[in-house]
Amino acid sequence: MSTKKLRIVPLGGLGEVGKNMMAYEYGKSILIVDTGIMFPENDMLGIDYIIPDYDYLRDKSHRVKGIVITHGHEDHIGAIHHVLSDIPAPVYATRLTRGLIEVKLARQGMLDKAELHTVQAGEKVQIGPFRVEFFHVCHSIPDAVGLGITTPAGLIVHMSDFKFDHTPVDGWPTDYAKLAEFSQRGVSLLLADSTNSERPGWTPSEKVIGPALDEVFAQAPGRIIIASFASLISRMQQVADAAVRHGRKLAFVGMSMVDNAKMARQLGYLKIPDETLVPIDQALKMKPKEVVLMCTGSQGEPSSIIGRLSTGTNRQFDLQPNDTVVLSSHPIPGNEEVISRTINRLLRRGANVIYDAIAPVHVSGHASQEEQKLLLNIVRPKYFMPIHGELRQLRHHAVLATQVGIPEQNIVVVENGQVVELVDGHIRLGERIPGGYVFVDGRSIGEVDSDIMRERERLAQAGIFVVDLSVDRHTGRLLHEPEIITRGFVSPEEAERLIPLARRKVMNLIKNNSAVEEQDIANAIRSLLYNETKRRPMVFVTLSRA
Structure with a gap:
């Protein structure tokens, strides 16, 4: 059998x-x-x-x-x-x-x-x-x-x-x-x-979002900007329905949001009256009270529209006084800190921010x-x-x-x-x-592995200190003073003090031992920097013999 x-x-x-x-x-x-x-x-x-x-x-x-x-x-x-x-x-x-x-x-x-x-x-x-x-x-x-x-x-x-x-x-x-x-x-x-x-x-019904959006639309004194996932077609429908009820025009912003909305309308899953939907260029010219914009960025992603609006780096449009920003999603586990920072930045820039902790704008x-x-x-x-x-x-x-x-x-x-x-x-x-x-x-x-991620984390935590030097292959003497660059390690003022110390250290090592190797120089610089700052940046040494 x-x-x-x-x-x-x-x-x-x-x-x-x-x-x-x-x-x-x-x-x-x-x-x-x-x-x-x-x-x-x-x-x-x-x-x-x-x-x-x-x-x-x-x-x-x-x-x-x-x-x-x-x-x-x-x-x-x-x-x-x-x-x-x-x-x-x-x-x-x-x-x-x-x-x-x-x-x-x-x-x-x-x-x-x-x-x-x-x-x-x-x-x-x-x-x-x-x-x-x-x-x-x-x-x-x-x-x-x-x-x-x-x-x-x-x-x-x-x-x-x-x-x-x-x-x-x-x-x-x-x-x-x-x-x-x-x-x-x-x-x-x-x-x-x-x-x-x-x-x-029990998880609440999607129906509870409708009244919550109605309240937002009724109270918003200016534009409404709603952030959600580009694939959340049902949320697009709820926002569109609210826009119709409150006499606002709706514009989708961002390629993924626009493409998905267009496709969903063609297939009949998204029902929006033609007179309600307007392109973003037209929406930006209208009175703020007449417009709702729907875009991505509910998770506070730095490259998203909401992320860029929070830092003032969005090219197509910026926040205006009296804008109401609605984050219509729950934080994905691990994103809570990013979203909190984004909300705080939006508030500092004058927006009124609505999110699921204070209103049922997402279930x-x-x-x-x-x-x-x-x-x-x-x-x-x-x-x-x-x-x-x-x-x-x-x-x-x-x-x-x-x-x-x-x-x-x-x-x-x-x-x-x-x-x-x-x-x-x-x-x-x-x-x-x-x-x-x-x-x-x-x-x-798949080329970035856990070792590379650990290196990136170290670079982010401690910064880098780079030493570049050239020596004569026959005499072992330095051809020029060592060039030193540091990033993310110390302030420019502190660097002005440390770089000459490091340069003298390298020159003395070369003077005392013309056959010194890159690793020996790196170890000496690490010790010097730790003694001076109690910090351990990533140290890179490039040694060429000409």
Whole structure:
């Protein structure tokens, strides 16, 4: 009798918030679910974003039968162009999600090369040995789906980001009947979003945002600038509805926001009257009281429009007196400090700033504890595997599962890279594979490693001290005085005192030992600088013999 073994390979999103990516492997066939990015943490200097480490799949790309995307947020589609460049597999997504993917691939010049298939909730698609059933779930973006994946090893329910919102903005609640149907068929393994597993109760409905926006629009004396994610189509609709109710014109600002809004309108997911929508150039010429601008930057990113407005460096327009800035999002874990600084800078520049701590201008798109427990009670899986969250959130989700009767031995909590196997109806841990960070820095993908990040951190903390000198290769004498440059180490006034000391130190070393090496000079300079300042900058010495 042959063994029926399904391998579940978490490549991203387990042990962290972001870069969600899962691979299901049965025999010689692989199904990928989601290909997301993660935003860098404060100490990841110079990094644009982070993608999953999918090196495990590179030499198996011919075995990947398909890539299924659950919804259009960046932490689920952001790495799609990276993955498709190495794994040219068919992509399956709902209409809006496909539209967002197309916008992203078009920017990379990859749209013509990608094989994209449109699916909709309620459809079943056979992808190799995997029969994938798409069912609707509520999230903070329309057209989000969960997956029922029937394999020879059993039925898997992959519940990506979700919430149980009975009054969603689009009027389409989660498909509870499908979840109950899965339960009747017998679910071998449920994988479910853990983001809000530490939050008691129920996540509020998106409907509460409408009245909060009405209050902002009614009280704002001048322009309203609303910051959100460019993929948050439902928030665009709520802002547009508020603009219509209060007689303001709406302008989208920034390429990603403009492109996504245009695409969503074309597909019918964003309904804005033509007379309400105006280009940004026109909006800037109108009376402040008549305008609302919607842009990116709700996470305080320095390069975003809100980030640049907070520092006075935005080229297209600047803050005006009486501007009201609304940050319509929750801080991504690790971004709290950046967002606080951005809010403070906006306030100093005269803006009135509204954010979720003082008004319900954002609600989470993720299920809280009672919704997570309800999902477990509806599906009643044999085994449960928390996904999408930091380790503490995964562990707490596991505790919730025990509270509703899932045996502790039937719950598996793992992080990226820990393979899980479902074999003949029983679950076990497999081997570990790489599951870390792949840093994207400009055009560099994966070339920046942890050693480089540590160097950047040291440079940022202590500064640099560079000594350049040339000596005669025959006599060993200096050809000119050492040139010394320092950055981020001491003030210019202090440098005027230290540089002559360092120069004399180097000249004495060369005079006493013409065969002295770069490392010896560097060590001597480090000692001198520490004795003078009690600080340790990075010291670089270049020695050329001419």
